[in-house]
Amino acid sequence: MSKNEPSKEKLSTESYKGVRDFYPEDQAFLNYLFATCRTVAKRFGYVEYGASILEPAELYKAKGADNEELVNEQTYTFTDRGGREVTLRPEMTPTVARMVSAKRRELGYPLRLFSIPNLFRYERPQRGRLREHWQLNVDLFGSQTRAADAEIIQVAYEILKAFGAEEKDFVIKLGSRAYIEALAAECALTEEDTRKLVGLLDRKNKIEKSEFEAGLAELGVPLEKLNGEQVPADVQAVLDTLAAGGVGNAVFDPSIVRGFAYYTGVVFEVYDTHKDNNRALFGGGRYDNLTALFDDTPIVGVGFGMGDTMVYHFLEVRGLLPAYSAPTHAYLAVATEAEVPHALAIAGELRAAGVNVAVDFGEKKLADQIKTAVKHSIPYLIVVGANEIASGTFGIRNLLNGTEAPHTREELAAFFLSL
Numbered sequence: 001m002s003k004n005e006p007s008k009e010k011l012s013t014e015s016y017k018g019v020r021d022f023y024p025e026d027q028a029f030l031n032y033l034f035a036t037c038r039t040v041a042k043r044f045g046y047v048e049y050g051a052s053i054l055e056p057a058e059l060y061k062a063k064g065a066d067n068e069e070l071v072n073e074q075t076y077t078f079t080d081r082g083g084r085e086v087t088l089r090p091e092m093t094p095t096v097a098r099m100v101s102a103k104r105r106e107l108g109y110p111l112r113l114f115s116i117p118n119l120f121r122y123e124r125p126q127r128g129r130l131r132e133h134w135q136l137n138v139d140l141f142g143s144q145t146r147a148a149d150a151e152i153i154q155v156a157y158e159i160l161k162a163f164g165a166e167e168k169d170f171v172i173k174l175g176s177r178a179y180i181e182a183l184a185a186e187c188a189l190t191e192e193d194t195r196k197l198v199g200l201l202d203r204k205n206k207i208e209k210s211e212f213e214a215g216l217a218e219l220g221v222p223l224e225k226l227n228g229e230q231v232p233a234d235v236q237a238v239l240d241t242l243a244a245g246g247v248g249n250a251v252f253d254p255s256i257v258r259g260f261a262y263y264t265g266v267v268f269e270v271y272d273t274h275k276d277n278n279r280a281l282f283g284g285g286r287y288d289n290l291t292a293l294f295d296d297t298p299i300v301g302v303g304f305g306m307g308d309t310m311v312y313h314f315l316e317v318r319g320l321l322p323a324y325s326a327p328t329h330a331y332l333a334v335a336t337e338a339e340v341p342h343a344l345a346i347a348g349e350l351r352a353a354g355v356n357v358a359v360d361f362g363e364k365k366l367a368d369q370i371k372t373a374v375k376h377s378i379p380y381l382i383v384v385g386a387n388e389i390a391s392g393t394f395g396i397r398n399l400l401n402g403t404e405a406p407h408t409r410e411e412l413a414a415f416f417l418s419l
């Protein structure tokens with residue numbers, strides 16, 4: 001820009017509020033998270049699927065699918081150029097229910113599916129809660145059994161174990177929508193009051209004990225029904241199956257009801273036991289009627305969602321985050337620009353052997369090229385200069401400890417492949 005040019009207002013480099021940019025190290029963590037989730041889900045026979053981020057807005061408004069707060073206050077909804085109301089998906093469950101319904105006759109049951117979608121919710125950004133997150137979804141369709149409920153929870157448990165967690169690091173809290181419905185019937189609650197009861201239970205841990213008890217009294221629901229001492233039969237059956245599967249940190253908690261209207265049976269949330277991470281890592285449960293939105297005979301379902309941000313904090317506070325390692329194995333630096341064609345030829349040989357190589361274009365001094373390699377956390381450096389080309393011997397420098405060893409051009413690939 002010339003000195004006389006008027007200075008224009010520049011755009012901000014900040015990302016949109018509540019969403020993230022993933023620089024290579026951040027993306028590497030996400031990739032690690034996804035890879036771990038994929039490994040465990042596949043180990044249990046789950047198969048990956050995907051769908052578009054865009055859905056018709058009506059999918060989230062339909063009665064039975066809704067979560068009032070989510071639909072009314074948290075969706076990103078807009079009208080497209082054709083006048084259709086479109087929503088950036090805030091969760092995956094309605095989408096997978098739609099997909100299963102669309103091919104209900106072709107699919108085999110029990111059907112085990114998983115996906116790792118990017119989701120959007122207009123939430124107030126805070127620790128662990130953003131306007132965009134990645135969420136592992138694991139769902140099982142076509143089985144009414146307690147074994148199916150338990151399997152879904154076992155997958156959640158095994159994922160945390162695969163990240164290096166121990167049982168003391170988290171607790172799996174189970175509740176029962178069926179139990180709440182039965183209780184509502186016993187207390188002759190109207191539909192409206194039942195919804196209030198669910199809302200009150202959902203907020204139990206965020207409000208004062210006295211407020212919770214006053215709310216129950218107002219609805220005419222006896223406190224002893226909700227103190228956790230009487231474990232509902234459906235929850236007990238799942239707890240027994242989990243115990244048989246070696247899960248020792250699952251408990252009944254009557255305040256676990258889940259905010260979504262579609263849950264019908266056992267519901268659960270997984271909590272971090274660290275005091276700084278007081279939000280749920282996972283949430284899910286049985287939803288037997290959701291596909292009734294699309295077809296008269298519903299296909300029963302059970303599943304969970306697990307968000308990336310909470311897992312990050314879970315691993316961070318325990319020192320379980322993996323160290324970053326660059327995907328590039330070697331950096332080829334050149335003494336002068338004249339050696340670039342030689343460096344390219346060597347890089348070609350290494351790449352053909354399966355080594356990841358980046359070549360410097362020689363615009364900077366050698367010392368600065370080395371600095372670039374270090375900045376990119378590339379572990380090895382090879383200098384390509386006139387002497388190396390003439391002798392056919394190249395030093396492979398370990399940038400982490402500064403050691404260097406000579407290798408012939410033919411030996412270079414073998415060095416990296418033996419690492």
Ligand code: HAM
Pocket residue numbers: 090091092093121123128129130131132133135137138139280281282283284285302303304305306307308309310
């Ligand atoms: P959910 O409880 O809304 O359930 O979300 C599941 C998990 O996603 C939460 O426990 C949390 O880890 C993460 N999560 C949710 N919202 C955010 C946010 N704004 N920022 C970061 N992480 C977040 C569902 O979405 C259900 N559809 C899950 C399900 C699948 N039920 C059956 N199948």
